[in-house]
Amino acid sequence: MAPTGKPTLAVVGATGAVGAVMLQILSQRADVWGEIRLIASPRSAGRKLAVRGQEVEVVALTEDAFAGVDVAMFDVPDEVAAEWAPVAAARGAVVVDNSGAFRMDPEVPLVVPEVNPHALRNRPRGIVANPNCTTLSMIVALGALNAEFGLRELVVSSYQAVSGAGRAGVETLRAQLSLVAGTELGTKPGDVRRAVGDDTGPFPEPVALNVVPWAGSLRADGWSSEEMKVRDESRKILGLPALPVAVTCVRVPVVTTHSLTVHARFQGEVTVDGAREILATAPGVVLYDDPGAGEFPTPADVVGTDPTWVGRVRRALDDPTALELFVCGDNLRKGAALNTAQIAELVAAEITGHGGPARH
Amino acid sequence: MAPTGKPTLAVVGATGAVGAVMLQILSQRADVWGEIRLIASPRSAGRKLAVRGQEVEVVALTEDAFAGVDVAMFDVPDEVAAEWAPVAAARGAVVVDNSGAFRMDPEVPLVVPEVNPHALRNRPRGIVANPNCTTLSMIVALGALNAEFGLRELVVSSYQAVSGAGRAGVETLRAQLSLVAGTELGTKPGDVRRAVGDDTGPFPEPVALNVVPWAGSLRADGWSSEEMKVRDESRKILGLPALPVAVTCVRVPVVTTHSLTVHARFQGEVTVDGAREILATAPGVVLYDDPGAGEFPTPADVVGTDPTWVGRVRRALDDPTALELFVCGDNLRKGAALNTAQIAELVAAEITGHGGPARH
Numbered sequence: 001m002a003p004t005g006k007p008t009l010a011v012v013g014a015t016g017a018v019g020a021v022m023l024q025i026l027s028q029r030a031d032v033w034g035e036i037r038l039i040a041s042p043r044s045a046g047r048k049l050a051v052r053g054q055e056v057e058v059v060a061l062t063e064d065a066f067a068g069v070d071v072a073m074f075d076v077p078d079e080v081a082a083e084w085a086p087v088a089a090a091r092g093a094v095v096v097d098n099s100g101a102f103r104m105d106p107e108v109p110l111v112v113p114e115v116n117p118h119a120l121r122n123r124p125r126g127i128v129a130n131p132n133c134t135t136l137s138m139i140v141a142l143g144a145l146n147a148e149f150g151l152r153e154l155v156v157s158s159y160q161a162v163s164g165a166g167r168a169g170v171e172t173l174r175a176q177l178s179l180v181a182g183t184e185l186g187t188k189p190g191d192v193r194r195a196v197g198d199d200t201g202p203f204p205e206p207v208a209l210n211v212v213p214w215a216g217s218l219r220a221d222g223w224s225s226e227e228m229k230v231r232d233e234s235r236k237i238l239g240l241p242a243l244p245v246a247v248t249c250v251r252v253p254v255v256t257t258h259s260l261t262v263h264a265r266f267q268g269e270v271t272v273d274g275a276r277e278i279l280a281t282a283p284g285v286v287l288y289d290d291p292g293a294g295e296f297p298t299p300a301d302v303v304g305t306d307p308t309w310v311g312r313v314r315r316a317l318d319d320p321t322a323l324e325l326f327v328c329g330d331n332l333r334k335g336a337a338l339n340t341a342q343i344a345e346l347v348a349a350e351i352t353g354h355g356g357p358a359r360h
Numbered sequence: 361m362a363p364t365g366k367p368t369l370a371v372v373g374a375t376g377a378v379g380a381v382m383l384q385i386l387s388q389r390a391d392v393w394g395e396i397r398l399i400a401s402p403r404s405a406g407r408k409l410a411v412r413g414q415e416v417e418v419v420a421l422t423e424d425a426f427a428g429v430d431v432a433m434f435d436v437p438d439e440v441a442a443e444w445a446p447v448a449a450a451r452g453a454v455v456v457d458n459s460g461a462f463r464m465d466p467e468v469p470l471v472v473p474e475v476n477p478h479a480l481r482n483r484p485r486g487i488v489a490n491p492n493c494t495t496l497s498m499i500v501a502l503g504a505l506n507a508e509f510g511l512r513e514l515v516v517s518s519y520q521a522v523s524g525a526g527r528a529g530v531e532t533l534r535a536q537l538s539l540v541a542g543t544e545l546g547t548k549p550g551d552v553r554r555a556v557g558d559d560t561g562p563f564p565e566p567v568a569l570n571v572v573p574w575a576g577s578l579r580a581d582g583w584s585s586e587e588m589k590v591r592d593e594s595r596k597i598l599g600l601p602a603l604p605v606a607v608t609c610v611r612v613p614v615v616t617t618h619s620l621t622v623h624a625r626f627q628g629e630v631t632v633d634g635a636r637e638i639l640a641t642a643p644g645v646v647l648y649d650d651p652g653a654g655e656f657p658t659p660a661d662v663v664g665t666d667p668t669w670v671g672r673v674r675r676a677l678d679d680p681t682a683l684e685l686f687v688c689g690d691n692l693r694k695g696a697a698l699n700t701a702q703i704a705e706l707v708a709a710e711i712t713g714h715g716g717p718a719r720h
Contacts, residue, residue: 046472153678157517157621159571159610174542180692181541186615192660210660211519211612211619213672213686217398218652221632222674231677245679248621250519252571253613255546259571261517261608263623272581292578300552308696312573314582318513319606326573326608 006034007070007348010093012047012084014038014058016348018075018098021337023051029341032251032348039065039072062080066091070351071344074098075336094351096343098130098336100225103233105129110236112136113342114284115143119237120346128347130340131237132229133164134215136247137258137329139237140308144282145323146238147277150267152321153244156230159252159259160215161299164331166204172201173253176208185209203251212251224249257299264323269320272313279310284334289313297328306333366394367430367708368425370453372444374398374409374418377527379434380459383411383699389701392708396443398717399425399432413606426451430711431704434458435696447487456703458490459698460585463593470596473702474644479597480706488707490700494523494575494586494609495593497618497689500668504642505635505683506598510627512681513604516590517613520575521659524691525562532561533613536568545569563611572611584609616692617659622685629680632673639670644694649673657688666693 011026013019019040026036027050036051040060045060059065061084066072072093074081081099087213089097100127102108107120110129131139142151151226162169178197185191186209196206205212216225216335231245252259279287288297289311309328329335371386373379379400381399386396387410396411405420419425421444426432432453441459441625448455462468463484469479470489480488491499502511522529536556545551546569556566565572569690576585612619639647648657649671656671669688676682689695 026685056416130592155515155623159519160610177537177541186660189661189664191663204654205658209614210658211614212658213619213621213640213656214651221677222649222672223677224651236699242678244676246623246678246682246684248672248674248684250619250621250686252519254571256571258574259610261573261610262535263515263606289582291582293573294564296573298565298572300546300566300571301549303547304549312582312608316580316604316606317583318602320607322606324606324608326610 001325005352006032007351008035008037008068009033009344010037010039010066010069010072010088012039012061012072013075015040015044015047016075017163018332018336021332022073022075022341024047025333025337027052029345032345033170037065037069039267045360056182063087063091069093071096071347073340074345075340079189083128086125087324094123094347095127096119096125096130096340096347098340099130100229102127103131104236110233111343112139112143112237112339113346114282115139116237116239117346120343128343130336130343131233132192132226133228133335134158134160134258135237136335137331138260138262138327139234140284140334141279141282141294141310141325141327142234142262142264143238144285145264148278149270151238151240151243152267153265154234154246155263156245156247156262158247158249159254160249161254161256161258161331162207163256164215164258166255168202170255172203173207173255176206180208180223207253210253213248213251215251232334240343242336255303256330257303257328258335259328259333262327263316263322264325265319265322270315270323272315275323277311279313285310296326299328302328303330304333305330305331306338308334361482365712367711368395368397368428369393369704370399370426370429370432370448371398372399372432375400375404375407376435377523378692378696381692382433382435382625382701383409383669385480385693385697385701387412389705392705397425397429397505404492423447423451426453429453431456431707433700433704435700443588445487446485454483454707455487456490456700456707457487458700460492460577462487463489464596470593470717471703472499472503472597472699473498473706474642476599477706480703486702490696490703491593491597492586492589493691493695494518494520494618495590495597496699497592497691498620498622498668498687499597500644500694501639501642501670501685501687502622502624503598504638504645505624508638509630511577511598511600511603511624512627513625514594514606515623516605516607517621518607518609520609521613521616521618521691522567522611523616523619524575528562530615532563533567533615536566540568563635567611567613570613574610575609575611606703615663615691617663617688618691618695619659619686622687623676624685625679625682629673630683632675635673635683637692639673644668647672648668656686662688665690666698668694691707
């Protein structure tokens, strides 16, 4: 810990798309940190980035970079996290990892502070996992409803933004939009594909003037890794390991903010008024639901904000135990950097004696 | 009937977005028609449009315009259809109407030739209704699965193209894309809205770099008219008036081709292999489903084609009676003009004695 009595934070992957948002968020939130150390790959070492109004020089990822670090937030590829998170933990840092490397490890808690903060206490490996951005874009709202009504089933379809695929995703959409804007494209088979060419960046198909029902890699029985993450992580966070969850993930030409339609079935009858009351008062949730007045969340309005936005709340016409929702969340903020920062702050409160006892 | 022995067809609304596709389709399909008469509002009368390689002059919508017409395909606003379809029917034409005016009329059959051609026979008003484009973009595939497995429940989310809102929808998206392409927009709250201005055309929110969870007008309990259409029409076409159907309709920045995710529950256990066999052989359906090889339908590839494309066929991991599907259909072709033309051809076959007895 720094002589100030405030813990030292390391940001690993500070130069990436999520890293940039992490630095913004650290500058906006209550200043609980002493030193903030920025760590990235050796080729980024020496760059200077702004955090809390100061220029900080990026240092290379080495074991010694974690000397004196109390909490290390990681946003790096899975394989880098798998190698380096245990190194940081062995040096005494509590790691909050935003990769997929540890999320389903039974010895690593998967934490959303509004939903399961208690899970943070039990972290025998010294590692805490941050959920996938798609799960995080809806789970705060579903956690609130589950606490009251008891979830029995989820059917989810996603409308995922290109920044979920990192800077390359954003650059790909922007380049494709420049090629299709001002044209008559989108009316003949393959015309968009011919216009944007064979290099579709991180996506298997053109994403401008298109939607692409694929995210991640192929898993068993035709499921995508993204769909399996939403199912597995939702179950773990909600503490409902047998919850039926059916997910289809689709990429859409939106820069940032994931949207999801949710068909949620509960233990007993629900009412729209009851659901609205829960959502209107749940921490981290904004209920924005008056379609007669044109009020429902869309990515264009939600991007850049912290909460999970919920609209289009309806009870299924044929099932009094089911609700239909449209949910939006900024996939780089709550979907990644913000939730990581919130977890890190809970750990900081433990360390400085403002929270429960640290177990690491 | 014309002296050729071929029936006379009228196309009412020939100058609209769907009308233009109707003329294309009439030029592409088997030539079962004698005269093809083009009818539109008086301000479009006198224009010449190409159909079957000939220039045909548009005539104004009057009662006399239907003299000698055997079949009249209507694509006009609901209120125009409500007024003029009975006029055409009274003059002896069988009306095939693509508006919403008659779809739920118990005396008007709602027909999809691959699913319920038998319903065509019973048309006491002389009017046959063509389903809504969103319903039509998925129903051929669901009809085939229902015939084999027996549907028990549907949960549907749509990814609807802007041309579902007519030429104004397409022009709005194209104008907005020209404003956002080449910019850094899509990363700050409201930045897209400010760039595109207050005139969002037929949509309640910007549709470029966005998705909008609204289509149609407000119905009871927060449902949109589009969502109610998909529910009511699917039940009527499938002959399952009590089928539980939960729908959320969302507009996406795609020019043409609606996509839908479908969670379909059946009477008993299903297998992916069984479903694939049905879909691979069903008339009007293309199974395109090998995600490991990058094969799944997207609007960019489906636009301009006739079939209903199905991919991402998976069995729900927690329910052996449920399938997950991603379905695409060109909302102007099968979703509107093609299905109308197919119905009209069935009526023509009746009239000329190649089908069953005409009842009108």
